[in-house]
Amino acid sequence: MNEEHNNFRGRSKLCSGYVRHVTLFIALLVCMFPGACGNARRRSATRPTAKPVLSANPNPVPAGHPDQRVASTEITWNTGDGSIGDLFVKIDREEERFVGRAPSGVMKIDWIQFDSLYQFRLYSKKRSKLLATLTVTRDD
Numbered sequence: 001m002n003e004e005h006n007n008f009r010g011r012s013k014l015c016s017g018y019v020r021h022v023t024l025f026i027a028l029l030v031c032m033f034p035g036a037c038g039n040a041r042r043r044s045a046t047r048p049t050a051k052p053v054l055s056a057n058p059n060p061v062p063a064g065h066p067d068q069r070v071a072s073t074e075i076t077w078n079t080g081d082g083s084i085g086d087l088f089v090k091i092d093r094e095e096e097r098f099v100g101r102a103p104s105g106v107m108k109i110d111w112i113q114f115d116s117l118y119q120f121r122l123y124s125k126k127r128s129k130l131l132a133t134l135t136v137t138r139d140d
Contacts, residue, residue: 050080054132061112063139078104084125
């Protein structure tokens with residue numbers, strides 16, 4: 001019995017060593033083909049992505065009742081590549097104001113007034129690159 005146990009342990013070690021070598025051989029063989037292993041990751045990071053999206057619904061915003069000072073629209077954005085985007089708005093000649101930060105989103109804007117232009121701007125994080133712009137108006 002002891003001899004059988006030692007014989008089994010010996011075969012088990014031999015088998016596990018064989019499996020490790022075969023696995024290593026297959027991994028090396030796969031990595032030899034173009035586009036496999038690390039090259040695939042690098043290529044996917046530089047491949048073209050979807051275009052950024054920035055839209056408003058409705059646009060122009062309907063005038064509504066003359067006594068209604070503000071109206072609303074829904075802004076939808078998407079950076080197109082899953083990276084964080086910063087959404088800003090420039091109202092008439094004022095400085096840009098921060099609206100939101102996310103790779104994509106939908107936001108109700110309920111402060112659209114008559115006689116103003118609202119230019120929404122979608123940037124890559126920290127305003128390093130302008131991805132899309134959209135002008136929202138309100139009917140008279």
